[in-house]
Amino acid sequence: MRCYEVPNDVFTHLATLSPELIKATWETLYMTVVSVLFASLLGIPLGVILVVTDKGHIKESLKLNQILGSIVNVLRSFPFLILMLALGPFTRLVVGTTIGTTATIVPLTIAAAPFVARLVETSLKEVNWGVVEASLAMGASTWQIIRKVLLPEAMPSIILGTTITTITIIGYSTMAGVIGGGGLGDLAVRYGHMRFDYVVMVTTVIILVVIVQVIQSLGNLFAAKFNKN
Amino acid sequence: MIQIRDLTKIYRGAAGEVVALDSVSLRVRKGEIYGIIGFSGAGKSTLIRCVNMLERPTEGSIIVNGQEMTTLYESQLRTMRQKIGMIFQHFNLLSSRTVFENVAFPLEISGVAKAEINKKVTNLLELVGLADKAQSYPSQLSGGQKQRVGIARALANDPIVLLCDEATSALDPATTSSILELLKDINRKLDLTILMITHEMKVISEICDSVAVIEGGKIIEEGLVIDVFTQPKHSTTRRFVQTIINTDVPxxxxxxxxxxxxxxxxxxxxxxxxxxxxxxxxxxxxxxxxxxxxxxxxxxxxxxxxxxxxxxxxxxxxxxxxxxxxxxxxxxxxxxxxxxx
The missing domain is CATH 3.30.70.260 (ACT domain)
Known part of the structure; x- marks a missing residue:
């Protein structure tokens, strides 16, 4: 176990490791951003379907609703670590490999999509039913109501939900080290935990805290911008 | 203009059947303001929602402008609904849209061209006296102003009928009067048929030509407002009439x-x-x-x-x-x- 008594040592050490830190930060951001993007592409439509097919809603279809609801529940029950390993063959099918940062994006997306779906579902259910009824009375189609009423009205809430998703994915992504996915979590485990390098561990945690803070602030800012109440 | 025949609506729930409307028949003539009054739970809300099929009738027929509503396909129903304006107790404006965009909304739905939308919305906001609020959001408006936006929105597609669902129930008395005046004004200017439901006799007395009293899902009395007011036959009607004028000697x-x-x-x-x-x-x-x-x-x-x-x-x-x-x-x-x- 190394000791750092002079602050200078700490800086020198960090300077040596800075390429690794920067690389890991980028890997984390890459995994997170791409996963959130794909998870939203899957999760938002899924959330919309869960809402509009619900009882009494504009496209009631209880069978479809129950089937999709069950799938979402099953996926959400998996511990991420297990999901990541279990999805190995699927990941290979999609991106050609089961290791590395890109390979991590597949399980991250699959884990986050049902999460996004539930958050979107909750957001859309908060939209005042009266507004939907008014749109129906104007002769709006299902698609028009989704695109022009439900999604815009729920936008501030969806943005905050996406913020939560992003932060959760950052958390999940730290487990990517297991499949050689890289990123800050991997770095913290390899240097901080296995080599007792507390400087690296503390630094990665600080970087994660900063990233989370920035994302939350941006989310709040955008949500406020869209909120006209 | 609106003809309702033997309209029955039964809700089937876990607790059994609830008869919301029981063989209701009424006729609204073109250009008149027809009021339906009843206490809460009388079925008036269900009744007005049956006119544009927001509620599917269990039985009976609804004819709007010669068109039987109950047999329309979904796409035909949407086209028909564009011609039936509706305003609501809680206004139901889109909070994410400005006043202008709210009024433009039904025009977007019916696929009107942008330039035409701009022209129409401007005129409508002029009509309801909100030209200066075009870029405001609903949250920045008072209740009366919100209902004016609701009215402008309901008129956007040049409706043949306007349905008013407790349109003034959430407003104070002074604002209620100004909204009623606006409705009367629109009724005269555009020769627009208006069907309204309310629990306030004041609304009926101020602008309605005809009135129907509904209780327990049935129309218990119907006629010209002046007749019903001066010679109420049913005790419920009398109670309503007495809320604004005292025809009985104490x-x-x-x-x-x-x-x-x-x-x-x-x-x-x-x-x-x-x-x-x-x-x-x-x-x-x-x-x-x-x-x-x-x-x-x-x-x-x-x-x-x-x-x-x-x-x-x-x-x-x-x-x-x-x-x-x-x-x-x-x-x-x-x-x-x-x-x-």
Whole structure:
């Protein structure tokens, strides 16, 4: 176990490791951003379907609703670590490999999509039913109501939900080290935990805290911008 | 313009069947303002929602502008709904859109071109007196202003019928009056048929031409507002009428009246022009009776004055009877509360 008594040592050490830190930060951001993007592409439509097919809603279809609801529940029950390993063959099918940062994006997306779906579902259910009824009375189609009423009205809430998703994915992504996915979590485990390098561990945690803070602030800012109440 | 025949709506739930509407029939003529009044739970909300199929009737027929609504396919129904405007108690504006965009919304739905939308929305906001609020969001408006936006939005697609669902129930009395005035104004200017539901008799008395009273899912009384107001038949109707005008003599006063004197006590009700005739002085002049005015009130519904007078007719019984016969001939409604001795 190394000791750092002079602050200078700490800086020198960090300077040596800075390429690794920067690389890991980028890997984390890459995994997170791409996963959130794909998870939203899957999760938002899924959330919309869960809402509009619900009882009494504009496209009631209880069978479809129950089937999709069950799938979402099953996926959400998996511990991420297990999901990541279990999805190995699927990941290979999609991106050609089961290791590395890109390979991590597949399980991250699959884990986050049902999460996004539930958050979107909750957001859309908060939209005042009266507004939907008014749109129906104007002769709006299902698609028009989704695109022009439900999604815009729920936008501030969806943005905050996406913020939560992003932060959760950052958390999940730290487990990517297991499949050689890289990123800050991997770095913290390899240097901080296995080599007792507390400087690296503390630094990665600080970087994660900063990233989370920035994302939350941006989310709040955008949500406020869209909120006209 | 709207013809409802034997409309029945039954909700089937876990707790059994609830009959919300029970064989309701009514007819709204083109250009009139038709009010449906009832206490909460009477079925009026269900009734108005059946007109544009927001609620599917269990049985019966609804014809709007010659078109049977209950048999329309989904796409036909959407087209038809674009021609039926609707405003709501809680306005139901899109909070993410400006006033301008809210009014533009139904036009977007029906696929109107951008330039045309701009022109129409500008005119509509002018009509409802909100031209200066075009870029505001609903949250920045007062209740009355929100309802004006609702009205502009409902008029965007040049509807043939306007449905008002408790449109003024969330507003204060002064704002209610201004919104009612606007509706009346629109009704006259555009010759727009309006069907409204409310629990406030004031709304009916201020702007409606016809009224139906609904209770327990049934229409219990229906007719021209002036008739229903002056001669309510059903006790519920009477209760509604009494919320704004007192047609009954309070019991205490009635008792006191009947104790005093010994002449014939007559109650006269009059509507419209009769109020200008000097009937009371005619009695005195022509029938050799004395007339003592005991109680009276006069009111006005829209432009028609109406009222009630209780008089005591003192004189020979024969003369009093002749006086009553004379009054009947004048087209007054006469009720003898106590005969002469």
């Amino acid at each position: 019991d205490k006063i009635r008792e006191r009246l009947l104790e005093k004197g010994q002449g014939q006590i007559i109650r006269l009700s009059f509507i419209g022009d009769n109020t200008a005739e000097p009937v009371v002085s005619s009695l005195v002049k022509h029938f050799d009776v004395d007339v003592n005015i005991l109680y009276g009130n006069i009111d006005q519904i829209q432009d028609t004055p109406f009222g009630m007078l209780i008089i005591e007719c003192i004189g020979a019984k024969a003369n009093c009877d002749k006086a009553v016969a004379y009054l009947r001939k004048q087209g007054l409604r006469i009720e003898v509360l106590r005969s002469a001795e």
